[in-house]
Amino acid sequence: MYIIIAGIGRVGYTLAKSLSGKGYDLVLIDIDKEKCKTISAELDALVIHGDCTKTKILEDAGIEDADIFIAVTGKEEINLMSxxxxxxxxxxxxxARVSEPEYKDVFERLGVDVVISPELVAANYIEKLIERPGVVDLAIVGRGDAEILELVIPQNSKVANKKIKDLGRPKDYLIIAVYEDKELKIPDGNTELKPGERILVLVKSDSVDEIRKFFTE
Incomplete structure (x- = not known):
């Protein structure tokens, strides 16, 4: 897969570092010449110094062969244009990355496939953790219609020391992983949920509170 990342600030660099060495054809573009020199020595990627809104620079990056183009510069107008x-x-x-959440719909209407607002994602994440006591971590799945919750089984939970097949469970959830002595395991119906263990649960968004209470109260 051929991926071009425009902008190697904090977001772009972290993404490039994660993708580097995983078999992708990776090209990075940035307007900062010194940054390009530094990053080219660190990562397994082609690094191009230049303006990502210029067709010559994009063609040098192989835009015609790219499968994915990711624009995460610090300027929204550049991300949109490129x-x-x-x-x-x-x-x-x-x-494309946007800093102002209100621009998200504009970018999408203009034809950008995926619009990311790190600030909005972080705010929503913190809000959900505040609203859901007992949840250690979470991830949003799909278009927000499901979530993956990380929970710890309390000592006095009604599910503690029970096998999954015996839970008499509510609908709209699935236990997808259990941590046993820090080792992640895929459970089956005979897996016993022990107090203090962490579990990952896939839940429909409209059932999150019900399922959280089922496991933690």
Whole structure:
């Protein structure tokens, strides 16, 4: 898979570092010449110094062969413009970062496939953790219609020391993993939920509170 990342600030660098060495054809673009020199020595990727809104720079990056174009510079107008240019070159999937959440709908209406707002994601994440006591961690799945909750089984929980098949469970959830002595295991019906263990539960968003209480209260 051929991936171009425009902007190697904190978000772009972290993403590039994660993808580097995993078999992707990875190209990075940034306007900061010194940053390009530093990153090219650190990561297994082609690093190009230049303006990602210029067609010459995008062509040098191989935009015509790219499968994914990701624009995560610090300027929304650059992210939008470069993503639309990439789309015009036939890139199948474009992803752009916005800092102002109200711009998200605008980007999507103009044709950007995926619009990410780290600030909005962080705010929503913190809000959900505040609203859901007993949840250690969570992840949003799909378009927000499901969540993965990380829970710890309390000593006095009604599910403690029971096998999954014996829970008499509510609907709309699935235990997808259990941590036993820090080792992640895929459970089956005979897996026993022990007090103090962490579990990962896939839940429909409208059933989160019910399922959280079922396991932790």
């Amino acid at each position: 993503s639309l240019i990439a789309k015009d070159y036939g890139v199948a999937k474009t992803i």
